[in-house]
Amino acid sequence: MTHILRSEWTKIRSVRSTVWTLAATAVLMLGLSALLSASVKSQADGPIPGGEAIATSLMGSMFASLSMAALGVLVISSEYRTGSIRTSLMAVPTRMRLLIGKIVVFTIVSLVVCAVAAAGSIGVGLAISQPPSVDLGQLVWSTMGCSAYLTACGLFGLGLGTLIRHTPGALVSAIALMLVLPPLTYQLPGEWGKAVNAYFTTNAGQLIVTGRANDFLGPVSGFGVYLAWVAVAMVAGAVLLQRRDA
Amino acid sequence: MTAIRATNLSKRYGGTLAVADLSFDVEPGHVTGFLGPNGAGKSTTMRMILGLDQPSGGSVAVDGKPYREWRRPLRKVGALLDAKAVHGGRSARNHLLAIAQSNAIPAGRVAEVLEVVGLSEVAGRRIGGFSLGMSQRLGIAAALLGDPEILLFDEPVNGLDPDGILWIRTLMRKLAAEGRAVFVSSHLMSEMAQTADRLVVIGKGRLIAETSVSEFIGRSSQGYVRVRSPRLAEVAELVKVGELHADHLRVTAMSTLEIGALTARSGIPLEELTFVRPSLEAAYMELTKDSLEFTS
Ligand SMILES: Nc1ncnc2c1ncn2[C@@H]1O[C@H](COP(=O)(O)OP(=O)(O)OP(=O)(O)O)[C@@H](O)[C@H]1O
Ligand SMILES: [Mg+2]
Numbered sequence: 001m002t003h004i005l006r007s008e009w010t011k012i013r014s015v016r017s018t019v020w021t022l023a024a025t026a027v028l029m030l031g032l033s034a035l036l037s038a039s040v041k042s043q044a045d046g047p048i049p050g051g052e053a054i055a056t057s058l059m060g061s062m063f064a065s066l067s068m069a070a071l072g073v074l075v076i077s078s079e080y081r082t083g084s085i086r087t088s089l090m091a092v093p094t095r096m097r098l099l100i101g102k103i104v105v106f107t108i109v110s111l112v113v114c115a116v117a118a119a120g121s122i123g124v125g126l127a128i129s130q131p132p133s134v135d136l137g138q139l140v141w142s143t144m145g146c147s148a149y150l151t152a153c154g155l156f157g158l159g160l161g162t163l164i165r166h167t168p169g170a171l172v173s174a175i176a177l178m179l180v181l182p183p184l185t186y187q188l189p190g191e192w193g194k195a196v197n198a199y200f201t202t203n204a205g206q207l208i209v210t211g212r213a214n215d216f217l218g219p220v221s222g223f224g225v226y227l228a229w230v231a232v233a234m235v236a237g238a239v240l241l242q243r244r245d246a
Numbered sequence: 247m248t249a250i251r252a253t254n255l256s257k258r259y260g261g262t263l264a265v266a267d268l269s270f271d272v273e274p275g276h277v278t279g280f281l282g283p284n285g286a287g288k289s290t291t292m293r294m295i296l297g298l299d300q301p302s303g304g305s306v307a308v309d310g311k312p313y314r315e316w317r318r319p320l321r322k323v324g325a326l327l328d329a330k331a332v333h334g335g336r337s338a339r340n341h342l343l344a345i346a347q348s349n350a351i352p353a354g355r356v357a358e359v360l361e362v363v364g365l366s367e368v369a370g371r372r373i374g375g376f377s378l379g380m381s382q383r384l385g386i387a388a389a390l391l392g393d394p395e396i397l398l399f400d401e402p403v404n405g406l407d408p409d410g411i412l413w414i415r416t417l418m419r420k421l422a423a424e425g426r427a428v429f430v431s432s433h434l435m436s437e438m439a440q441t442a443d444r445l446v447v448i449g450k451g452r453l454i455a456e457t458s459v460s461e462f463i464g465r466s467s468q469g470y471v472r473v474r475s476p477r478l479a480e481v482a483e484l485v486k487v488g489e490l491h492a493d494h495l496r497v498t499a500m501s502t503l504e505i506g507a508l509t510a511r512s513g514i515p516l517e518e519l520t521f522v523r524p525s526l527e528a529a530y531m532e533l534t535k536d537s538l539e540f541t542s
Contacts, residue, residue, distance in 0.1 A: 007348035015333060016338035083331025086298055087388065090325060091348040093297045238454040245299040 004092055004101035012105055015078075018071065021107075024118035025067045025150075031096050032060030033121035037128040051211070051229050057125025058118060061146050061209055064200065065153040066137035068110060069174040075102055077167040099238055100161065103155065110154045115147035138211065139204025145208040148223065152205060153178060156230045162237030177229075178202050201229050247309055249274050249396045249427030250295055254304035257290050257451075264290040266451040267304070272429045273480070274395065277422045279442030279459075280431040280529065287451040288431040292400050292427040294323055295429075308396060320349040324389030325398040334374025338365055340386055341373055342391060351392050359387040362373075378405045386417070397421055399430040403437060415441045435530035447530070471497045471505060474518035484508055494518070 012018050033056070040048060040056050048056075056126050079085035092098040122139060164170040178201055185197040196215040197203060205226030207219045217225060250272035257265040265287040272278045282288050293299040295306050297313035305312065308323055316322050332341060360366045363383040368376075373384060382402060389397055399418070403411045418441055422428045432438050438445065438459070445462050447455040455462060473488070473495040475481050481495055484486050485505055487496040497505060498536045504521050509516055 004348055007307075007344045007346075010340060010344040010347055011333075011336075014337065014344070015335045078333060081327055082333050084333050086296075086327060086331060087345065088348075089298055090296050091320055091345050093316065093319055164359045242256060243300075245293070 001097065001101070004097055005105055008101045008105040009109075012109060013025055014076065016072065017078075019076075021071045022113050023066055025064045025071075026113065026120065028067065028102060029058075029060035029064050029117045029121045030124055033057040033125040034128060034144070036060075037125040041129045047132045048079070048129045050131040051138060053126055053129040053131040053201075053211055054122055054134070054138060056129065057122045058142060058146050058209055060121060061118070061150060064114070064117070064150055065178060066175065068114070068150045068154035069157035069160075069178060070171060071110075071155035072159075073161035073167060073170040073174060075158055075161065077161040077165060077170050080165040081167055086246050095241050099241060102148070103119065103158065103234070106154060106158060107151055110151040111147050114150040115143055118143045118146035118150075142211060145211065145219065145223070149205055149209050149226075151224055152223070152230050153202075156201075156233055159230060159233030159235075159237045162241055163233060199225050201226060205229075247274060247411050248272070248307075250306065250308055250429060252291070252295070252304070252306040253290065255294060255301055255306050256303035257287070257294060257299060258302040262449050265301075265448075266296070268448065268451065268453050270302075270446045270456050272396075272427050272446075273444070274427040275422060275425050276444045277418050277428045277430060277442045278444040278446060279438035280429055280446050280448070281435060281438055282431075282433065282454075282530050284433055286433075286448045288433075288448065289400055290451075291448075292325070292327060292398055292429075292431065295398065296323070296327075300411065318349045318392070320345065320351065320392035320394065322392070322394055323396045323398065324392060324394040325400075326382075326385040326389045326402055327398075327400045329378065329385040332373050332381070332384070334372060336373060338373050338376075338387075339369040341384070342388060345388055346391050349392055355391055357391075359390045362390060363387040378542060379410045382410065382414075384407060386414070394426070395427070399428070401431055401433070403432070411437075416466075436526045453488040469498075469521055469523050471500065472518060472520045472522050473505060473516065475495060475509070475514060475516045477514050480512070480514055481505075481509055484512060484514070 036056050036059050039055065079088055088098055089095065092101070122143060126134060156178065157170070160173050161170040164173060178207030182200050182203045185193070185200045185203065188196055195216060196238040198214045203214070204217055205218060207213060211219050213219065214222070248271050252268055252270050255265055255268040256263070265366065268291065280288050294301050295308065295313060308316065313319055313323065338360065339356060341351060344360065346353060347357055357366070360369050363386050365383055365387060366379065368380065373381065376384065388403070402414050418428050418430060430441065442459060444458050445455065446453070467539065473481055474493065478490070478495055482490045485495070485497055485500060485508060487499040488497040502521055506519055
């Protein structure tokens with residue numbers, strides 16, 4: 001398995017689009033943190049509480065979640081587009097090993113890059129909004145939560161890419177599931193509607209970034225629910241990968 | 247060892263039967279040509295050998311077991327299917343490195359195979375900008391990475407210039423001479439005649455012949471004698487068994503000597519009296535004429 005991991009690492013680092021997407025994600029987060037922190041600071045009457053300052057710094061994660069999802073999609077769909085998936089499967093004919101290799105390498109790369117981007121964003125944000133005090137525990141928790149959330153978004157993309165194989169199709173589904181549909185579920189009526197809304201993909205997943213709870217889920221349980229969504233996409237993709245002709 | 251053994255192999259895509267009940271063996275030490283008209287099922291068969299497509303029926307083993315059961319398959323089998331099916335953003339070196347790493351092949355092999363195919367100079371260039379000939383060479387480099395005993399090439403000379411074609415032919419014969427099994431597909435008989443010593447001929451997914459090249463020519467098409475003369479009609483009357491064409495007479499049942507003696511006795515002048523050897527191309531056309539998928 002380590003050989004497969006090494007090979008996937010070579011693949012991911014040797015394509016410029018990967019490196020660019022990761023860089024763009026980090027820049028986006030840092031830039032939005034600076035912008036939003038400055039705007040909050042200028043509109044505030046008094047000092048900004050530490051918790052709010054951190055939350056503002058990480059607002060860019062909404063967009064970063066999309067670029068990470070796109071990267072996750074591309075990790076596999078670009079192999080289908082070019083036909084190089086056949087080379088990959090000739091080298092690693094046990095298809096689950098290939099998929100696991102991709103998942104592991106993507107997860108490690110994403111956790112590291114997103115943790116750095118999140119820590120940087122918080123640093124930039126705090127430097128601008130100057131809260132009187134910051135809880136160190138909350139700072140670490142938010143950094144790790146943000147990194148975990150963005151990585152889960154990337155894995156959602158990887159699962160959808162494996163399932164759909166076709167880059168535009170997988171990207172559209174990722175955007176729909178992560179960005180378009182979640183706010184729409186607010187319109188659902190009744191208690192059931194509220195529950196669906198609370199459990200729906202990023203509505204649940206984002207709680208770990210903000211550290212807040214909704215009516216049904218806390219930050220950790222919300223993230224757990226989001227991972228279940230990711231797992232469903234991934235398992236469906238894995239089953240089809242196993243069955244379909246390449 | 248039988249390098250590749252297909253047993254009653256079938257593949258159905260929806261309504262089309264791409265490969266039907268196909269059985270054949272590929273042995274080491276030979277270049278085995280896999281011959282068939284367009285759409286005969288050659289690429290499909292190769293994908294099934296490599297575990298990419300699941301057979302609808304039957305099975306195929308590579309050195310005794312299915313491809314998917316080999317843990318480091320590239321050390322056993324090297325294949326070139328579609329030279330352009332690569333990620334264009336990667337350099338040739340990184341492309342090969344990723345493949346090598348997956349099968350625990352030492353990274354040093356990458357430079358070696360690049361040298362063999364003559365791509366060392368462009369090892370660091372993005373492969374998206376490679377010409378077809380260069381891509382073909384890169385694909386062959388990938389196939390050679392694991393120093394495999396079995397090699398599969400799907401129409402490797404398509405789109406190559408004469409130099410490239412000669413290079414690939416020489417390489418394939420050299421690989422076979424080293425005791426490896428080389429299985430190479432083509433839809434051109436003339437191409438195979440110069441490279442292969444054994445043939446697996448298919449049409450519409452079914453086996454038409456599995457023989458040596460020489461046996462194939464001998465069996466499927468006899469030679470004939472071509473006669474030209476200003477008085478062709480008289481010659482035809484004289485030999486009786488000929489087949490009269492616009493400008494020549496074609497005789498299969500008599501030798502040049504017999505025809506010459508006959509016409510000399512009657513004092514008929516001849517322009518040409520030749521024994522036409524059976525050509526591979528003709529043999530192939532004859533065998534596959536019933537199995538052409540698209541007839542124009
Ligand atoms: N993935 C697929 N889905 C549906 N039909 C397919 C698929 N792959 C091949 N076919 C069909 O199977 C038949 C055999 O195709 P195949 O590509 O194996 O032929 P081939 O001998 O390689 O031809 P060529 O010389 O043109 O490369 C064709 O009728 C083709 O249309
Ligand atoms: Mg083909």
